[in-house]
Amino acid sequence: MALLEVSDLVVGYDAFPVLHGIEFTVEEGELCVLLGLNGAGKTTTVATIAGLVHPRSGHVRFEGKDLGRRPPSARVAGGISMCPEGRRVFPRLSVRQNLRLGAWTRRRQSKAVQRQLELVYDYFPQLAEREGQLAGTLSGGEQQMLAVGRALMSRPTLLLIDEASLGLSPTVVSSVWEVTSRIRQDGTTVLMVEQNAGALPFADRALIMEKGTLVYTGVGDELRAVNLREAYLGS
Amino acid sequence: MTTELGIAVVNGIFAGSVYALVALGIVLIYRASGVFNFAQAEFGTTGLFAAYAGVVLWNLPYWLGLLFGLAAAVAMGLATERLVINPLRNSSRVTLLVGTAGVALAAIGIQFWQSNEQPIREMPKIVEGVALQPFGAAITWQHLITLGVLIVVALALAVFFRSPSGVAIQAAQQDGTAAELVGISVRRVSMMTWAIAALLGGLAGVLSGPNLTFTAGHLTFGAGAALLPGFMAAVLGGMRSMPGALLGGIVVGVIEQLGSLSLFGYMSGGGEMMLFFFLLIVLLLRPQGLFVRKAVAA
Numbered sequence: 001m002a003l004l005e006v007s008d009l010v011v012g013y014d015a016f017p018v019l020h021g022i023e024f025t026v027e028e029g030e031l032c033v034l035l036g037l038n039g040a041g042k043t044t045t046v047a048t049i050a051g052l053v054h055p056r057s058g059h060v061r062f063e064g065k066d067l068g069r070r071p072p073s074a075r076v077a078g079g080i081s082m083c084p085e086g087r088r089v090f091p092r093l094s095v096r097q098n099l100r101l102g103a104w105t106r107r108r109q110s111k112a113v114q115r116q117l118e119l120v121y122d123y124f125p126q127l128a129e130r131e132g133q134l135a136g137t138l139s140g141g142e143q144q145m146l147a148v149g150r151a152l153m154s155r156p157t158l159l160l161i162d163e164a165s166l167g168l169s170p171t172v173v174s175s176v177w178e179v180t181s182r183i184r185q186d187g188t189t190v191l192m193v194e195q196n197a198g199a200l201p202f203a204d205r206a207l208i209m210e211k212g213t214l215v216y217t218g219v220g221d222e223l224r225a226v227n228l229r230e231a232y233l234g235s
Numbered sequence: 236m237t238t239e240l241g242i243a244v245v246n247g248i249f250a251g252s253v254y255a256l257v258a259l260g261i262v263l264i265y266r267a268s269g270v271f272n273f274a275q276a277e278f279g280t281t282g283l284f285a286a287y288a289g290v291v292l293w294n295l296p297y298w299l300g301l302l303f304g305l306a307a308a309v310a311m312g313l314a315t316e317r318l319v320i321n322p323l324r325n326s327s328r329v330t331l332l333v334g335t336a337g338v339a340l341a342a343i344g345i346q347f348w349q350s351n352e353q354p355i356r357e358m359p360k361i362v363e364g365v366a367l368q369p370f371g372a373a374i375t376w377q378h379l380i381t382l383g384v385l386i387v388v389a390l391a392l393a394v395f396f397r398s399p400s401g402v403a404i405q406a407a408q409q410d411g412t413a414a415e416l417v418g419i420s421v422r423r424v425s426m427m428t429w430a431i432a433a434l435l436g437g438l439a440g441v442l443s444g445p446n447l448t449f450t451a452g453h454l455t456f457g458a459g460a461a462l463l464p465g466f467m468a469a470v471l472g473g474m475r476s477m478p479g480a481l482l483g484g485i486v487v488g489v490i491e492q493l494g495s496l497s498l499f500g501y502m503s504g505g506g507e508m509m510l511f512f513f514l515l516i517v518l519l520l521r522p523q524g525l526f527v528r529k530a531v532a533a
Contacts, residue, residue: 153417
């Protein structure tokens with residue numbers, strides 16, 4: 001049984017349809033990357049999985065259970081955590097407060113939260129150095145690390161990362177992807193949304209979206225071999 | 236002159252305590268919903284009417300009457316959030332603002348309707364009598380209790396906003412979507428915020444009411460009118476700062492009283508005039524407010 005199963009998902013905003021019945025699965029322990037150009041429907045897909053958007057029809061099943069219209073808070077408690085596009089850290093709260101809020105659904109398990117905090121600091125040592133600093137004063141790369149770290153604080157089974165590379169320098173992007181790969185190796189399943197095809201070497205499998213439909217699914221190496229990058233993502 | 240000035244400052248501090256309570260509620264709501272809450276003062280008048288009903292009409296013990304008044308204010312705050320703010324959450328700020336004005340007008344209408352036979356009412360004080368007379372100013376026990384409550388409320392809010400629930404409220408105020416994504420229920424946070432703001436308004440009502448006779452719309456346009464000074468205090472505090480709102484309330488109270496000095500010939504409306512001039516100067520020179528540090532960008 002797949003960890004995440006998306007079937008016949010139709011999603012739209014007011015009169016505008018965005019997703020036209022997409023279907024895919026994510027297996028436990030995988031790092032999948034969802035690639036596509038602007039407007040392909042990638043963010044809508046992960047926002048629907050996280051519960052921020054409700055589908056018009058179709059299903060999102062997690063660990064075999066239909067998530068229906070469960071709110072995001074219930075999904076976080078159930079093991080799905082999302083690092084949103086644009087970081088969206090809490091700018092007037094400290095790094096430590098941001099991270100602790102990431103463990104909001106487990107806030108009464110203080111020892112476990114402390115252990116998770118140490119793990120996040122191990123992934124991103126810069127955050128430990130700046131834990132008392134207001135998040136709004138961090139650089140873009142540090143804010144991205146904080147956003148990923150905050151999403152990890154709930155100890156998710158499935159981590160959704162939306163456009164981690166947006167607006168960051170290639171060096172920072174590469175280090176964020178490397179940590180993401182480490183997070184997967186440590187046992188967390190990851191579904192990463194990207195426009196940047198440079199994420200492919202870090203992924204076990206790639207899903208390519210175009211205009212609200214899924215046009216290709218394959219392993220990262222296979223994708224490079226058949227040169228679909230040019231076909232669907234441009235140069 | 237010194238005595239007159241002393242009296243004005245002392246009276247200003249006590250009037251300012253009520254403005255500060257109103258301003259704190261206005262700031263809380265502004266941060267949570269991004270709207271000027273025109274109903275903030277009506278939470279207070281409604282609380283006062285309910286407390287009056289409990290203490291005077293039903294002869295409840297004073298403390299129970301006060302609790303009933305505060306409960307009525309909180310119930311009104313929660314009803315406003317559920318019935319007006321939540322359904323309009325995706326509307327423009329102007330629509331929300333008109334929504335809160337509608338709540339205020341509806342509440343005032345109900346108060347008039349309920350107090351038709353006896354429009355002017357008098358609420359007994361918690362403790363009667365004068366406690367102190369510095370500079371010749373008569374400070375009543377009611378004044379001292381009001382100031383004491385403001386101090387306790389300020390300390391309680393400071394502690395609360397450092398607690399996990401308080402930090403969650405701040406997070407939801409800064410980015411509701413991100414708060415949802417870490418598992419915070421923004422709906423609950425919004426209700427909690429409106430309940431706290433309504434409690435602050437209720438305290439302003441039940442504490443200021445016994446100083447004067449009161450009518451419908453007591454804190455909005457009646458004798459104890461605190462809505463406009465409360466807004467000014469919130470603006471002076473930068474609209475987002477709780478300590479700023481508190482200090483802004485006291486500053487507004489004192490400046491208003493200074494306008495009534497003989498120096499200005501006891502001119503009618505002198506306090507309000509001085510207050511508006513002061514606000515204008517502050518907005519021109521320091522538009523971010525008097526007590527706000529540099530903003531942090533997202």
